[in-house]
Structures are given as structure tokens and as C-alpha cells.
Amino acid sequence: MEDPFFSPGWLGKRKPQAWVIGLGLIGGSWAATLSRLGWQVSALDKQSESLRWAESQNWIQEGQTQWPEKIEADLVILALPIQLINQGLEQVLERVGEGAIITDVGSVKTDVCQSDIQRRHVYFIGGHPMTGSEKSGVQAANGELFRNFPYVLVPRSTCPQLVVDKMEALLRQIGAKVVLRTPEEHDRQVALVSHLPHLFAVALTLAILEESPNETSSIELAGRSFREMTRIADSSPEMWQEILIRNAPAVLASLDVWQRKLNELRASLEQNNGEEIAGAFRKAHSVRMGLGG
Numbered sequence: 698m699e700d701p702f703f704s705p706g707w708l709g710k711r712k713p714q715a716w717v718i719g720l721g722l723i724g725g726s727w728a729a730t731l732s733r734l735g736w737q738v739s740a741l742d743k744q745s746e747s748l749r750w751a752e753s754q755n756w757i758q759e760g761q762t763q764w765p766e767k768i769e770a771d772l773v774i775l776a777l778p779i780q781l782i783n784q785g786l787e788q789v790l791e792r793v794g795e796g797a798i799i800t801d802v803g804s805v806k807t808d809v810c811q812s813d814i815q816r817r818h819v820y821f822i823g824g825h826p827m828t829g830s831e832k833s834g835v836q837a838a839n840g841e842l843f844r845n846f847p848y849v850l851v852p853r854s855t856c857p858q859l860v861v862d863k864m865e866a867l868l869r870q871i872g873a874k875v876v877l878r879t880p881e882e883h884d885r886q887v888a889l890v891s892h893l894p895h896l897f898a899v900a901l902t903l904a905i906l907e908e909s910p911n912e913t914s915s916i917e918l919a920g921r922s923f924r925e926m927t928r929i930a931d932s933s934p935e936m937w938q939e940i941l942i943r944n945a946p947a948v949l950a951s952l953d954v955w956q957r958k959l960n961e962l963r964a965s966l967e968q969n970n971g972e973e974i975a976g977a978f979r980k981a982h983s984v985r986m987g988l989g990g
Contacts, residue, residue, distance in 0.1 A: 701820065701860050702795055705771070706770075706771030707771050713731075713771045713772070714738075714769060714770045715731050715738050715770055715773070715774065716740065716772075717731075717740045717741070717773075717774045718789065719741070719742060719776035720748065720838075722837050722838050724740070724742075725756065725836075725838025726838040726840065727776060728757050729838055729840035730840045732756045739761070739770070741760075741761045741762070742762065745760075748762070756840075768792040770797055771797055772800070773798070775789065775800065775803075777801075778935075779804065779939045782803050782809050783808065786801070795816075795817070797820070798860060799819065800821070800864065801824055802825060804891065804892070805943045805944045806880040808943070809823060820860045822860065823853075824848065824864075826842070826843050826846065826848045828846035828847075841872070843872065844873065846873060848873035848874065849876045850876070850878075851879065851880050885947045888948045888951040889954070892947075892951070893948065895930070897926070898930040901923075901926060901927055962977060
């Protein structure tokens with residue numbers, strides 16, 4: 698594999714330039730992060746209000762509501778809804794100059810990482826920040842969103858290692874914890890640690906609707922545990938509809954694993970086996986200790 702050709706910003710020959718495509722929570726946070734590092738940041742978003750907000754925060758120097766004829770950038774971040782990422786990638790590939798690195802932030806990777814990329818000296822690396830908020834939009838963004846959280850990179854098999862090294866170095870500079878995965882590994886593992894918890898939060902919240910209409914609602918008793926476990930049920934319904942459907946095989950496999958564990962706990966309850974219940978809590982505690990923070 699030939700050595701990669703990098704654009705001037707990656708080589709330190711001029712101020713690095715980035716384009717952020719989509720100024721929501723993640724795209725806005727990338728804009729805030731890069732501007733803090735001294736990058737020149739431009740953005741594309743169909744909502745002029747989002748562009749004006751980002752400009753007022755000095756996160757971007759230029760905003761467009763329509764695709765420009767050319768994209769002069771060292772880094773392009775596709776922060777689009779998951780169903781638009783492939784289309785956005787095609788648009789960028791038609792416009793960006795040689796030596797640029799393109800990445801996305803979508804939470805399903807197999808499809809986009811298999812996209813056909815014909816441009817020589819233009820490099821795509823799948824990305825997924827394992828952080829976020831139940832809030833959405835650029836006004837929920839912040840320049841520290843990625844710090845101390847895992848950020849998954851999913852390089853294509855044809856991506857030169859030096860290109861991956863550039864992205865790893867940038868992510869470490871912004872304080873993220875870099876994790877490398879194949880597309881298949883990513884989709885399988887993220888189903889268990891991200892997609893499934895969102896389903897649980899929705900199911901737990903909806904369980905209240907199963908109460909007898911003659912009873913006072915148990916929501917009045919909801920304390921910290923219920924509030925924390927169901928917080929992510931406030932996330933965008935449209936976004937999670939797309940994510941869950943697109944990663945359905947991996948999510949269903951994760952549901953099977955969870956169902957087995959729930960059945961084990963149910964059996965312990967039915968048998969009044971307190972030691973097995975306590976043992977499950979101890980094992981879960983040990984696993985959580987590995988999370989840190």
C-alpha cells in the first residue's frame with residue numbers, strides 16, 4: 698500500500714481546516730472542540746438558525762445551507778442522521794480536495810464502511826463517539842463532550858495506517874479514549890452497551906402504563922434510580938427508529954443474551970435463592986468497576 702498523501706493542514710503547512718456536515722449535538726460539539734484547538738471550521742446545515750448559533754459561539758467561521766461547489770478541508774465530519782450518511786459521503790467525495798480525511802459519527806458502521814470510494818488520496822474512517830445526551834441540537838453541544846469517553850474508530854481495510862494514526866492523535870488531543878474495531882465488531886458490541894439500554898429505558902418507562910386505572914400512579918414514587926435509568930428514553934424517536942432498525946440483527950442477538958440473564962434472576966427469585974441474587978449483584982459490581990470514572 699502506497700504512503701498516503703496528506704493535505705497541507707495535516708502537515709502543519711497552514712492552519713488546519715474542517716467542515717462539519719450537520720450541526721446537531723455531535724456535529725456542534727465537534728465544531729466547538731476543533732475551534733478551541735485553533736482549527737478553521739466551516740459547517741453545512743439546512744437550519745440557518747443552527748449556523749447563526751454556532752457563529753455566535755465562535756465555533757464556526759463560515760456556514761452554508763446548501764452544498765458548496767468545493768470543500769477545502771483537511772477533515773470532514775459527517776454528523777448527519779444515519780439514513781443520510783451514505784448520501785452525504787457521496788456529496789463530499791465529489792467536492793473535497795486530495796489529502797482530506799472524512800469521518801462519520803453514526804452508531805451503525807457496517808453499511809457506511811462498505812461504501813465504494815473511488816477517490817485517490819481521499820480517506821474515510823468510520824467513527825462513533827460513545828457519549829451524547831438525551832438533548833439534541835447545536836445548543837446542547839459543548840467542546841468537552843468527547844473528553845474521557847470512548848471514541849470508536851472503524852478503519853476500512855484499505856485505509857493506510859498513517860491516516861488512522863492522524864485521527865487517533867487528534868482524538869487523543871481532544872481527550873477521547875480511542876478504541877479500534879471492525880465494522881462487525883462495532884455493530885455487535887454497541888448493540889449491547891448502547892442500543893439495548895435505550896430499549897430498556899423505553900420499556901421501563903412504558904411499564905407504568907400497565908398499572909390498573911384504579912391505582913394512583915407509581916410515577917409519584919420515582920426517585921433517582923428510575924430517573925437515571927429512564928433518562929435516555931427522552932432521546933429522539935426518529936433517530937432511534939433508524940438506529941434500531943438498521944442494527945436489528947445485532948440488537949435482537951443482544952436481547953437474547955439479556956433475556957437469558959433476566960430468566961436466571963427470575964428463577965432465583967422464584968426459588969427464594971438470595972445467595973444467587975447477591976452473587977449476581979457482586980458480579981455486576983465487579984464488571985462495573987472496569988468502567989472507571
